[in-house]
Amino acid sequence: MEKENWINEVMQSTKGMKPVEANPFLFEKIAHKIELSRRDEVQAKSFSKGWALAASLVITVNLISFTYMLKNKPSHQKEIGYQALSKEMGLVQTSNY
Numbered sequence: 001m002e003k004e005n006w007i008n009e010v011m012q013s014t015k016g017m018k019p020v021e022a023n024p025f026l027f028e029k030i031a032h033k034i035e036l037s038r039r040d041e042v043q044a045k046s047f048s049k050g051w052a053l054a055a056s057l058v059i060t061v062n063l064i065s066f067t068y069m070l071k072n073k074p075s076h077q078k079e080i081g082y083q084a085l086s087k088e089m090g091l092v093q094t095s096n097y
Helices: 002-013 026-089
Strands: none
16 A cells, blocks of 8 residues: 555656657757768768878889889999999090989
8 A cells, every 4th residue: 555655646746747848959950960970071081082092192103213213223234334344444434424
């Protein structure tokens, strides 16, 4: 009996309460926050794409210059050989590089 009285008291205590009303702008606030987070994701992706493009460009330029240097290496060695030969033969070099 005591348990039933307690239950009745609790139920009676809620008699004068009104139902909770939601904020009329709650949906707009949530939608706005979702839109902001999507914009941040897009900006972060474009930022990382820019850095990736710049890094790939630097790597490409380095590879091209490295390949160019490798191609010119034998001609540089030939020139050194020619200079050594000209010193051996006592020839005078007339051009300055």
